[in-house]
Amino acid sequence: MPQSSTSPRRAHLLRLPLSLRFLLFAVAILLLNGVLMSRQTDQVIEEAFLDQADQKIHLLLDQIRRNIENQRIPLTDKSLADEVNYLNQHEHFGWQLHVSALYAFDAKGKILAHSEHKGGTKDLEPGSPYYQVINLREASLGEVHEREPTTGTVKGDYLLPMTLSNGDIAGIEAEVDITGLQQAVGAFDGPFEQSMWNTILLSSALMLILLGGLTHFWLTGPLQRIHRGIIKLSDGKLDTRIDTHSKDELGQLAGGINDLAQNVQDLLQEQERTYMAALNSLAQALQAKDPYTAVHSARVAKYAVKLGKALELDTEQLTLLKKGALMHDLGKIGIHDSILNKPSGLSDDEYQEMKRHPEMTATIMKPLKRFRAFAEIAAWHHERWDGTGYPDGLKGDEIPLLARIVAIADTWDAMTGDRVYRAGMPETKALSILEAEQDQGQFDPELIRAFIRMMKQRIDQELAEEIEP
Structure with a gap:
């Protein structure tokens, strides 16, 4: 029969105490919980920042749309470029968000005015944000973010439906660089995550101390007393009794061992009394002899x-x-x-x-x-x-x-x-x-x-x- 490759000494080292195994399991759960919380927190913080940015962009883009609809801003390349410069210099906008381009397009996707003096036609295929704006008359606020592979910048497209002064259906779009926003998220997330981990570690340490104490009081302590009692009983000290005051399963186990020890002790004492009586009879016979x-x-x-x-x-x-x-x-x-x-x-x-x-x-x-x-x-x-x-x-x-x-x-x-x-x-x-x-x-x-x-x-x-x- 093949023998196990694990030596007795190594097997002894691998046999961890029950309380330590409980604590190690608790530590693993706490660390896993911390990792999951960290990831979830990163996602929540990023979504919160993006939602706040979407609201800002939506408000500012809506204001530009209304100004165009009410003819307070002429629909020209220059006026849109001026709006871009204004937005990028705004104290609550420009340090996190940067408008790359601002343009309007008609119901056929043709660009009517562009902050960068560009022309062209947008794709109005069903499912595209331009189709959503022109045909469904619904806003598309940064649902898709694109990362520029060469520069590493992240851009989002924000579109609103618009009605021109002559009643024609149109749309307005702002291409926004949100790289600064993500940097702001990282700057905020680092200290926040550190603080969160400090809180997790402190609470985990307190919980481990409490869990270790309760585990010893309710589980390993009674088990150790039961083990010591069994060792003494196996050594022939039948008057040994396991001291336990609990009424749970361990208390029932200890009580059962005590009852068994008492029964064995009573039986042996009766046997010893009988044998001692026989020895006394032998002693009396020897005295006569x-x-x-x-x-x-x-x-x-x-x-x-x-x-x-x-x-x-x-x-x-x-x-x-x-x-x-x-x-x-x-x-x-x-x-x-x-x-x-x-x-x-x-x-x-x-x-x-x-x-x-x-x-x-x-x-x-x-x-x-x-x-x-x-x-x-x-x-x-x-x-x-x-x-x-x-x-x-x-x-x-x-x-x-x-x-x-x-x-x-x-x-x-x-x-x-x-x-x-x-x-x-x-x-x-x-x-x-x-x-x-x-x-x-x-x-x-x-x-x-x-x-x-x-x-x-x-x-x-x-x-x-x-x-x-």
Whole structure:
């Protein structure tokens, strides 16, 4: 099967957070909206300028038409040239618009007078602006703009119908250079567009901040809490609950996860209670089989908890330590009675059989997955700091802390407790032995020193109490 060319590292980099994807999408929409608004604004501004120009030209051309119709202006080349000069010098006209030519034509399209002293005939074909003016008697105000390719100038034709003094139908046309108008549009549009973009960017930034905050508050924040909660639950922390106060879909999802976690926790707790009851039954059976082991385990638990308190372990660890210590030799129920209760020392074969009890205890504890420390204590309380212990030859910090504590407590009670075949040694002698062997590799150096200090303090306190009258 062909493998994907995208490396895991690159795939990780391409996996953008949901909130960032929302924000990037919003930025893209805002930028697209800005571009569309800019184009639309350019068109609106240009149309507004052109409409204003059309109105100006229409008014001035209409005034010239009426003057010609009322014979206030003679229909001659010179009079039309004078009108062109007047218009081009007008303060509200000449700086944006420039009249190139002004002429009148009759009903057959023949030019009657021209500001540039030209003659000729205009095309009166249907659909042309001249046909529209002569035959339909309708104005044609700059519907078509032509760009001169050599000069780059833009011209528009403005035509009005006219009736001569003798009643003949005619028309008047002004050819207007609107290049200056378009330059004026560009001069206005630049600052306006800049101002518009500044407004868009500022409003976009504010909207992104608001959108980012709301997205985090309503979406990504709850999703992150749900994710953290699921990670904790998957790590076995079944008392984890997802804190959410919303009643939307994410709140329903979190509530469903909390209910599922509670049901799983209740089920496991019931299983653990049942299994613990079975373990207690095994412990009672072991006590009946080997009374010494039960008493020994109780004393080991007492010393282990005292050392744990001296080390300032938290309540949860102390609880695990106590229960684990009480059951650390439960696997001895699988050892034959003749070995457990032998009134003398064990042979090599019997000792090897006895050494199997940690693994047997760990096997019994294995179903208690939430209390993994039980199995760790049971399996490794005979490991040594230097790695020469059994059953797995763990070394140093590879040995769990609680197992290291129980190893010291177990050794202490084995030295000071009475056995079937011998009496326990005095505590002062046991302390001397531990002090001599504290750096010999059997125990965690820090833990054994803490235990020795603790026991010395207890012995000194007991002596002081005996001396008091």
